[in-house]
Amino acid sequence: MAKKLFQIFGPILFAAILLVVLLFSPFKLSHITAKTERKAATALSPNVLKGQVIKEAALNHQNFVPFFGSSEFSRFDFAHPSVLAAKYQRKYTPFLMGNPGTQSLTHYFQMQLITKQLENRKAVFVISPQWFVKKGTRKDAFSFYYSPLQATTWLLNRNGHTKQDRYAAQRLLEMPAGNANHTIKLALKRVANGQSITSHQRNTLTFKQRLLQHEDQLFSSLKMKNNQRKIAQAESELPQKYQLSHLDQLAIKQGKKQTSNNRFEIDNRFYQKRLQKKEKRFKNFEKNWSYVQSPEFSDFELVLNQFARTHTNVMFVIPPVNQKWSDYTGLSPKMMRQFDQKIRYQLQSQGFTNICDLSDKGNVPYFMQDTIHLGWRGWLAVDQKLDPFLTTKQSTPTYHIKNQFYTKSWQDQVHVNK
Amino acid sequence: MLSFTPYENPTYFGILAIALLPIVIGLLCKKRFHWYETIISIFFLVLTFGGPKLTQGYALIAYLIYEVVLVWLYTSYRKHKNQTSIFVGAVILAIIPLVIVKLTPAIQNGQQSLIGFLGISYLTFKAVQTIMESRDGVLKAFNPWFFLQFLVFFPTISSGPIDRYRRFKKDYDHVPDTDKYLQLLQKGVHNIFMGFVYKYMLAYLFGTLLLPKLQQQALSAHGLSWSLVGVMYVYSMYLFFDFAGYSLFAVGTSYFMGIETPINFNAPFKSHNIKEFWNRWHMTLSFWFRDYIYMRLVFFFMKHKVFKSPKTTANITYIINMTIMGFWHGVTWYYVTYGILHGIALVVNDWWLRYKKKHQKQIPHNKFTEIFAVFVTFNFVCFTFLLFSGFLNTMLLAK
Amino acid sequence: MDTKTTVLNVLNDLTGTDVSGDLDGNLFDSGLLDSMGTVQLLLQLQSELGVDVPVSEFERSEWDTPNKIIARVEAMQN
Numbered sequence: 001m002a003k004k005l006f007q008i009f010g011p012i013l014f015a016a017i018l019l020v021v022l023l024f025s026p027f028k029l030s031h032i033t034a035k036t037e038r039k040a041a042t043a044l045s046p047n048v049l050k051g052q053v054i055k056e057a058a059l060n061h062q063n064f065v066p067f068f069g070s071s072e073f074s075r076f077d078f079a080h081p082s083v084l085a086a087k088y089q090r091k092y093t094p095f096l097m098g099n100p101g102t103q104s105l106t107h108y109f110q111m112q113l114i115t116k117q118l119e120n121r122k123a124v125f126v127i128s129p130q131w132f133v134k135k136g137t138r139k140d141a142f143s144f145y146y147s148p149l150q151a152t153t154w155l156l157n158r159n160g161h162t163k164q165d166r167y168a169a170q171r172l173l174e175m176p177a178g179n180a181n182h183t184i185k186l187a188l189k190r191v192a193n194g195q196s197i198t199s200h201q202r203n204t205l206t207f208k209q210r211l212l213q214h215e216d217q218l219f220s221s222l223k224m225k226n227n228q229r230k231i232a233q234a235e236s237e238l239p240q241k242y243q244l245s246h247l248d249q250l251a252i253k254q255g256k257k258q259t260s261n262n263r264f265e266i267d268n269r270f271y272q273k274r275l276q277k278k279e280k281r282f283k284n285f286e287k288n289w290s291y292v293q294s295p296e297f298s299d300f301e302l303v304l305n306q307f308a309r310t311h312t313n314v315m316f317v318i319p320p321v322n323q324k325w326s327d328y329t330g331l332s333p334k335m336m337r338q339f340d341q342k343i344r345y346q347l348q349s350q351g352f353t354n355i356c357d358l359s360d361k362g363n364v365p366y367f368m369q370d371t372i373h374l375g376w377r378g379w380l381a382v383d384q385k386l387d388p389f390l391t392t393k394q395s396t397p398t399y400h401i402k403n404q405f406y407t408k409s410w411q412d413q414v415h416v417n418k
Numbered sequence: 419m420l421s422f423t424p425y426e427n428p429t430y431f432g433i434l435a436i437a438l439l440p441i442v443i444g445l446l447c448k449k450r451f452h453w454y455e456t457i458i459s460i461f462f463l464v465l466t467f468g469g470p471k472l473t474q475g476y477a478l479i480a481y482l483i484y485e486v487v488l489v490w491l492y493t494s495y496r497k498h499k500n501q502t503s504i505f506v507g508a509v510i511l512a513i514i515p516l517v518i519v520k521l522t523p524a525i526q527n528g529q530q531s532l533i534g535f536l537g538i539s540y541l542t543f544k545a546v547q548t549i550m551e552s553r554d555g556v557l558k559a560f561n562p563w564f565f566l567q568f569l570v571f572f573p574t575i576s577s578g579p580i581d582r583y584r585r586f587k588k589d590y591d592h593v594p595d596t597d598k599y600l601q602l603l604q605k606g607v608h609n610i611f612m613g614f615v616y617k618y619m620l621a622y623l624f625g626t627l628l629l630p631k632l633q634q635q636a637l638s639a640h641g642l643s644w645s646l647v648g649v650m651y652v653y654s655m656y657l658f659f660d661f662a663g664y665s666l667f668a669v670g671t672s673y674f675m676g677i678e679t680p681i682n683f684n685a686p687f688k689s690h691n692i693k694e695f696w697n698r699w700h701m702t703l704s705f706w707f708r709d710y711i712y713m714r715l716v717f718f719f720m721k722h723k724v725f726k727s728p729k730t731t732a733n734i735t736y737i738i739n740m741t742i743m744g745f746w747h748g749v750t751w752y753y754v755t756y757g758i759l760h761g762i763a764l765v766v767n768d769w770w771l772r773y774k775k776k777h778q779k780q781i782p783h784n785k786f787t788e789i790f791a792v793f794v795t796f797n798f799v800c801f802t803f804l805l806f807s808g809f810l811n812t813m814l815l816a817k
Numbered sequence: 818m819d820t821k822t823t824v825l826n827v828l829n830d831l832t833g834t835d836v837s838g839d840l841d842g843n844l845f846d847s848g849l850l851d852s853m854g855t856v857q858l859l860l861q862l863q864s865e866l867g868v869d870v871p872v873s874e875f876e877r878s879e880w881d882t883p884n885k886i887i888a889r890v891e892a893m894q895n
Contacts, residue, residue: 550873551873554871554872554873554874555871556871556873556874557873693851708852709872709873709875712852713852713855713856713872713875714872716852716853716856717856717859717860717872720856720857720860721860728853728857731853732853771848
C-alpha cells in the first residue's frame with residue numbers, strides 16, 4: 001500500500017516542493033536581455049507597467065530615460081520622441097510608461113518599483129488636463145494597472161509617518177484594488193491612521209513580495225507588444241539630417257494629408273471611427289466640463305513628492321487641446337487657463353521649474369493629432385525643449401514639498417493667488 | 419473572514435487538501451468518520467456562504483430546512499397513501515423557490531432574488547428526484563439527516579454533478595476496500611490535475627486572454643463579422659473547459675472521500691449527432707432531464723394515448739423537455755431559444771436516423787461521412803452556445 | 818408462452834430487428850433502444866406480462882441487454 005500511495009502522491013509532493021523552492025527562493029529567476037529592454041521601452045504593455053523586473057533592468061542603464069504619461073505615447077508618428085531619438089541616434093532612449101487611463105496615482109505606485117533607478121536621474125512627465133476631473137482617477141482603470149507588488153513594495157519601504165504616506169494609503173483604500181488582499185488592506189489601514197505596520201504584517205508582506213517578484217520575473221516578459229515595426233516605419237519618413245524647418249514642413253504636409261476628412265484637423269481614422277457618426281452630439285457637449293477641481297491634484301502631489309525624495313530632475317509637459325474641436329464642444333478656454341495656472345503654481349512653488357507648457361498652442365495647425373493628443377508639430381515643439389534638457393548638463397534642482405497640496409481645499413481651489 | 423468560490427485559487431486547494439487528509443487516512447484504515455465529514459461539510463459551507471456572502475448563507479439555511487421538511491413529509495405520506503394530486507403538489511412546492519429565483523431577474527430588471535444562492539438549482543434537482551423516486555416506491559427508507567448530507571455534499575454543492583439519492587447512499591454507507599480506494603485516489607489526483615489544465619490553463623486562455631478582445635472587435639464591427647465567428651468558437655471552448663474543469667475538481671474531490679460522483683463530460687465535441695452530444699455534455703443534467711422529465715412525460719402521454727403515434731409523442735416531448743431546460747438556465751430569450759433549438763435538433767436527428775436506416779443502401783457511411791457528422795454537430799453546438807452566451811443580446815443592445 | 822419468448826417478441830417489435838441472435842448485445846450502444854423505446858418497453862411489459870416497472874426502477878446499466886432484461890422481468894414476476 002505504501003508503495004502505491006507513494007506512486008500516487010510522490011509526484012505531487014515533489015512538484016510542490018519544487019514550486020515552493022522556485023517561487024520563494026531568494027534568487028532572480030530571469031535574465032532580461034538588451035533586446036527585451038529595447039522592446040519594452042516602446043511596448044506600452046500593462047504588464048511592464050505593473051511589474052518590476054523589466055523596468056528595473058532597463059533603467060539600470062543610464063541611456064534609458066523614464067517617460068511618464070498616458071495615451072499620447074501610443075501615437076508613433078515621425079516626431080514622436082522615441083522615433084526622433086532612434087533616427088538621430090541621440091544619447092537617450094525614452095522608456096515609455098503610459099497607457100490610456102494611467103494617471104498620477106497609477107504612476108505613483110508603479111514608481112515604487114523603480115525608486116532606486118529614479119535617484120538623481122532625469123525624467124519626463126506628460127500631464128494630461130483630462131485627468132483632473134471631478135471624480136479623479138477611474139477606479140477600474142486604476143485596478144487595471146495596479147499590481148499587489150506595487151503596494152507590497154510601497155508598504156515595506158515606509159519608514160516615516162508623513163502626510164504623503166497617510167494620503168497615499170487612504171487613496172489606495174478608496175480603490176477596490178487596494179482592498180482585494182486582506183493583509184495589504186489591514187497594513188494600509190494602519191499607515192492611513194499614521195501607524196507603522198506590525199512586524200507580523202512585515203513578515204507576511206516580505207514573503208508575499210518575494211512570491212510576486214518571482215511571478216513578475218517569470219511571466220511579465222511573456223506578453224509584450226512589439227511596436228518596433230511602427231517606429232521603423234515612422235523613422236523611414238524622416239530625412240537623414242535633423243533640420244527643424246525641414247521637419248516642420250514635413251509635419252504640415254503629413255498633418256494636412258492625414259486630417260483631410262474633417263474640418264477639425266483630427267486624424268482621419270480617429271474621426272471616422274469615434275466622432276463622425278455622433279458628431280452632432282458633441283456640439284457644446286463639454287460646455288460645463290472642468291479640470292480645475294479634482295482629487296487628481298493631490299494624487300499628482302504624490303508624484304511630485306516621490307520625485308523630490310529621489311532627487312529626480314523632471315521635465316513636465318503640459319499639452320494643449322485641439323482648439324478647433326474644443327470650440328465646437330464648448331470646452332471653456334477660461335477654465336483651461338485656470339487649470340494651467342493652478343498646475344503651474346503647484347509645480348513652481350515647490351521648485352519644479354522645468355515646464356514645457358504648450359497649453360496656448362491649441363490653435364497651431366497640425367499641432368494635435370486628434371482632439372487631445374499631441375501630433376506632428378506638437379511633438380516637434382516638445383522636442384525643442386526636451387532634447388536640450390536631456391542632452392546637456394542641468395543644474396540640480398532643489399524641491400520643497402508643501403503638505404497643503406494634499407488638502408481638500410487645494411483640490412477644490414479655483415483661483416490661484418499669484 | 420475568508421471566503422471562497424469553490425476551487426477558485428491555490429489557497430482553497432491547500433485548505434481542501436488539509437481537510438481531506440483525515441478522511442483519506444480513515445478510509446485507508448477502513449473507517450469512515452461520518453461526524454468528521456459533517457464538520458468538514460459545514461466548514462466548507464461557511465467558507466463558501468459566509469462573510470461577505472452571508473445573505474446567501476441565510477437563504478441556503480432556510481432553503482435546506484424547507485426542502486428537508488417537505489421531502490420528509492411527502493415520504494411519510496407515501497408510506498400510507500399514493501394520491502397523484504399530493505405528489506404533484508409536493509413537486510411544485512419543491513421547485514417553487516427555484517422558480518422564484520429564476521423569475522426575479524426577468525421581472526425586476528436583472529435584480530437577483532434574495533432567496534437565491536450559488537447552487538440552488540442543483541439542490542432542487544436532488545430534492546425533486548427524491549420525491550419522484552419515493553412516489554415510484556423505489557425509495558422506501560428515507561432518512562432526513564442523511565438526505566441533508568446528500569443535499570449539502572460540499573464537493574458538488576455549487577454546480578453539480580448531480581448525484582442520485584440511492585447511488586450516493588450506497589457509497590456513503592460503505593467503506594471501499596483498499597485496492598478499490600487506492601484506485602479512486604489515483605483517479606482523484608488525475609481528475610484534479612486535469613482540472614487544473616482545463617480550468618486554469620485552457621479556460622484562462624480562451625476566456626480571459628482571447629474572448630474579451632474578440633468580443634470587443636465583434637462589438638465595434640456591428641453585425642456579422644469574422645470576430646463574431648471567433649467569439650462563437652472561443653466562447654464554446656471556454657464554456658467547455660471552464661465547466662468540465664470544475665466538474666473534474668468536484669468528481670476528484672468526491673473520490674478522495676470514497677464517493678463515486680458520476681462524471682459530467684465525456685469528450686462532447688466528438689459526438690456524431692446531437693443525441694450523442696447530450697450523452698456526453700453536462701451528462702448528469704441531461705440524464706436528470708431524461709429520467710425525470712422526458713421519460714415520465716413520454717410514459718404519461720403513451721399510457722393515456724395523448725398522441726397517436728409514438729414518433730409524435732417523442733418529438734413533442736423532446737421540445738418540451740429542452741424548452742424546460744432552456745427556462746431552467748434562466749428566463750431570457752436567448753436561453754429559451756437555446757433550449758428550443760436543441761429540442762428541434764433532437765427531432766431532426768431522430769427523423770434523419772430513421773430515414774438513414776430506411777435508405778441504408780443509398781446513403782454512404784464511411785470515415786468521411788463520420789467526420790462530416792462530427793463537424794456538423796460541433797458547429798451546430800457552437801452556434802447554440804453563442805446564443806447561450808448572451809453575447810448576441812449584448813450586441814443588440816449596443817446598437 | 819414463457820417470459821423469455823414474450824420479452825424477445827416485445828423487443829423484436831420495438832427495435833424492428835431480431836435480437837434473439839445476440840442476447841448479450843448492448844441495446845443502447847447499438848442504437849436499437851433509446852429513452853422512447855425504453856418507455857414503450859415498460860408499457861408493453863406491463864400490458865403483456867403484468868409487471869409494473871416504474872421509471873425510477875429503470876437503471877440503464879441493469880437493462881441494457883436482452884438477457885439482463887429477461888432476468889429483471891423474471892425477478893419481478895416472482
